[in-house]
Amino acid sequence: MIYILLLLSSVISYGQVSLSLEADKNDYKGKEIVNLTIVLEMNGGDLVQQTGFQLPDLSKFNMIGSGSVTNTFVDPETNTVVSQKVSRIALEPKHKGKIKIGSVLVTVNNKIYKTEPFDINVRDIEKKSVANNIINDLYLGMEIEDRDIYQDQPTIAVLRAYSKNMDNFRKVKNIHLPKQDNINVHPVSFAKSEINPSGNMSSQILAVFMIFPNEAGYVEVPAVSASVSSYANKSKILSNKVKLNVRKLPEGSPEYFKNAVGDFNVSIYNASKEKVEVKKPINVVVKVTGEGNLSDMHLPGLESSPDYDFYAPKITSRVKPGTTGIKGEILANYIVIPKKAGEIAIKTEQFAFFNPTNKEYVDLGHEILDLNAFSHDQILESRTAVEKVNEYTNNFLETVNTPVLKTTSFKVKEKNKFNWNVLIVNIGILSGLFIAYLLFKNWQKKRIIVKENTSLRPSLGSVAETENEIRERLKTDISDYFSYLESLKSKEDYDKFFVTVEELDSEVRSQYFQSSDKDFKVFLENYKGATVADEYRNLLQKIQIEKFAPVKSSEGLSELLNDIVNLYSKISK
Known part of the structure; x- marks a missing residue:
C-alpha cells in the first residue's frame, strides 16, 4: 500500500499547473500605484504555455508599466522540471471607490486556467486643476501616451484645453512647461490646433513637448501652468500631473558610458585651411549627429596629449525635434595648438550610447584626426616663389607707410582658389547700376510730365497725412540690413558686421x-510676450559673445545671422 500511495502521489504532482493574481494590498489612496502580480507555475517537462496572459478589463486604470521574468x-525531490513565469503590472486608477479586477486567463496544453476575481478600494482620486474663479468649464489636460520608458529616453506630452465654450480657448496664454530636477x-x-468639437465638450491642442527623465523609478511630471485673461482680471490655471515608469538602463554598459540614449555618430575634422604649424592655433571640430537626448547628453571631448594643447570648446547646436528625440548635430569647436613637428594624432574621448530600439549598447570608441605639423622653417621652405614675393610685399607695405598714400591698403591677399562670390557680387553690382540707370531715366520722364501738370495737382491733404507720408518714405527697410550683413559675413568683415x-x-x-x-526689453515683454522678450535678451548676449570671441567661425556667424533675421523680422513694424 505504501508503494501504491507513493506512486499515485508522484503521478498527481507530475503535470501540476498553478495560476495566481494578487495585488500588493487592498486599500489605496488616490496617488498610489496599484501593483498586480501574476504567477504561473508549471511542474512537468511536457507542459507548454500556448497563449500569453489574457488580462481582464483594465479600462478603469491608466497603464503605467509592465514587466515579466521566466525561471x-x-x-531535486521530485526530479521534475519546474517553469515559473512572473509578470507585474503597474496601474494608476482613474476613479475612486470599489473596483473589481477580473480573471487572468492562460492556455496550457489545450486547457484554460484562470484566476479568481477580487475587489480593491481606491480613495481620494486627484482631480485636475480648474480655474473656477475665471471660467467654470475650462481646464487643461496633459496627456502622455508612452509612460513606460528608459532613463534619458524621450516621451511625447500633449497639452489640451477642454471647455464647453469655444470662446474660452483664445483666453489661454503664457504657457509654462514643467520644470523639475x-x-x-x-x-x-506651441502652435494651437483646430478646435475639435466632441459632444458638449470641445478641445484644442495648445502645446506639444518632449520629456526626458534623467533618473529611474516612478517619476511624477509636474503640472503645466497657463494664464487665463479676461476683461475683468487674469488668473492662473494648472493641468493634471502624470506619473512615468522610468526603467533603469540594462547592465553591461561600457565603463565610459555616461547618459547618451538614442542613435548617434561622432566625427572629427580640421576646420582650418592653412597648413598646420607648430605653436600656431588651428580649429578642430568634434561633430556629434543623430537623434535622442542630443541636447542633454555629455558630449565626447578631446583626450589630453603631450603633443598638443587645447582650450574649452565653443558649442554650436543645430537641432530640432524628431520622432524619437532631439535630432540634428552639435559642433564643438576646439582651439588646438600643436607642440611638436611631425605626425600628430588628435583623439576624442571614448564614446558609447544606448539604443532603446535595439535595447543594446553601441561602443564607438575613439575618433582620430591625423595631422602633419610643420615647423616654421619648413613652412617657409615649402612656399612657392609667388607666395614669397607676396610675403615680402606685405611686410614692406605693413612697415613702410607714407603720409601721402596709405600703402597698407595695397596689401596683397593670398588666394588659394578662384573666389566665385566676388564674381557674383560684381555681376550683381553691374546689374544694379544698369537697373538704376533705367529707373533714373523713367523718373526724369515722369518729372517732366508732373511739371507740365502742376496746375492740375490735387490737394496735398492735412498736415497729419503729410507727416505720415514723409515718415513712410523715410522708413528704413530692415531687409536691406539683412542683405548687407550677409555680404559682410561673406567678406569676413567682422568689425563692420557688428x-x-x-x-x-x-x-x-x-x-x-x-x-x-x-526699455525695449520691458516694452517687448508687455506688448509682445515674455517669449519674445527672452529671445531678444538671449540674442543680445549671443551678439556680445560672438563680437568679443578670440576666434570667429563662419558657422557661428551664420547661426547668429539666422537668429537676427528671425527675431527682427518678427518684432519690426
Whole structure:
C-alpha cells in the first residue's frame, strides 16, 4: 500500500499547473500605484504555455508599466522540471471607490486556467486643476501616451484645453512647461490646433513637448501652468500631473558610458585651411549627429596629449525635434595648438550610447584626426616663389607707410582658389547700376510730365497725412540690413558686421520710440510676450559673445545671422 500511495502521489504532482493574481494590498489612496502580480507555475517537462496572459478589463486604470521574468529549474525531490513565469503590472486608477479586477486567463496544453476575481478600494482620486474663479468649464489636460520608458529616453506630452465654450480657448496664454530636477523638458510646438468639437465638450491642442527623465523609478511630471485673461482680471490655471515608469538602463554598459540614449555618430575634422604649424592655433571640430537626448547628453571631448594643447570648446547646436528625440548635430569647436613637428594624432574621448530600439549598447570608441605639423622653417621652405614675393610685399607695405598714400591698403591677399562670390557680387553690382540707370531715366520722364501738370495737382491733404507720408518714405527697410550683413559675413568683415548689427537694433528700437535696450526689453515683454522678450535678451548676449570671441567661425556667424533675421523680422513694424 505504501508503494501504491507513493506512486499515485508522484503521478498527481507530475503535470501540476498553478495560476495566481494578487495585488500588493487592498486599500489605496488616490496617488498610489496599484501593483498586480501574476504567477504561473508549471511542474512537468511536457507542459507548454500556448497563449500569453489574457488580462481582464483594465479600462478603469491608466497603464503605467509592465514587466515579466521566466525561471526554469529542476526540483531535486521530485526530479521534475519546474517553469515559473512572473509578470507585474503597474496601474494608476482613474476613479475612486470599489473596483473589481477580473480573471487572468492562460492556455496550457489545450486547457484554460484562470484566476479568481477580487475587489480593491481606491480613495481620494486627484482631480485636475480648474480655474473656477475665471471660467467654470475650462481646464487643461496633459496627456502622455508612452509612460513606460528608459532613463534619458524621450516621451511625447500633449497639452489640451477642454471647455464647453469655444470662446474660452483664445483666453489661454503664457504657457509654462514643467520644470523639475529629475526631468528635462524641450518644447516641440506651441502652435494651437483646430478646435475639435466632441459632444458638449470641445478641445484644442495648445502645446506639444518632449520629456526626458534623467533618473529611474516612478517619476511624477509636474503640472503645466497657463494664464487665463479676461476683461475683468487674469488668473492662473494648472493641468493634471502624470506619473512615468522610468526603467533603469540594462547592465553591461561600457565603463565610459555616461547618459547618451538614442542613435548617434561622432566625427572629427580640421576646420582650418592653412597648413598646420607648430605653436600656431588651428580649429578642430568634434561633430556629434543623430537623434535622442542630443541636447542633454555629455558630449565626447578631446583626450589630453603631450603633443598638443587645447582650450574649452565653443558649442554650436543645430537641432530640432524628431520622432524619437532631439535630432540634428552639435559642433564643438576646439582651439588646438600643436607642440611638436611631425605626425600628430588628435583623439576624442571614448564614446558609447544606448539604443532603446535595439535595447543594446553601441561602443564607438575613439575618433582620430591625423595631422602633419610643420615647423616654421619648413613652412617657409615649402612656399612657392609667388607666395614669397607676396610675403615680402606685405611686410614692406605693413612697415613702410607714407603720409601721402596709405600703402597698407595695397596689401596683397593670398588666394588659394578662384573666389566665385566676388564674381557674383560684381555681376550683381553691374546689374544694379544698369537697373538704376533705367529707373533714373523713367523718373526724369515722369518729372517732366508732373511739371507740365502742376496746375492740375490735387490737394496735398492735412498736415497729419503729410507727416505720415514723409515718415513712410523715410522708413528704413530692415531687409536691406539683412542683405548687407550677409555680404559682410561673406567678406569676413567682422568689425563692420557688428557695427551694422548695432545700427539695425537702434533702427528697430526707434520704430517703437525706445532709446535703450533695457526699455525695449520691458516694452517687448508687455506688448509682445515674455517669449519674445527672452529671445531678444538671449540674442543680445549671443551678439556680445560672438563680437568679443578670440576666434570667429563662419558657422557661428551664420547661426547668429539666422537668429537676427528671425527675431527682427518678427518684432519690426
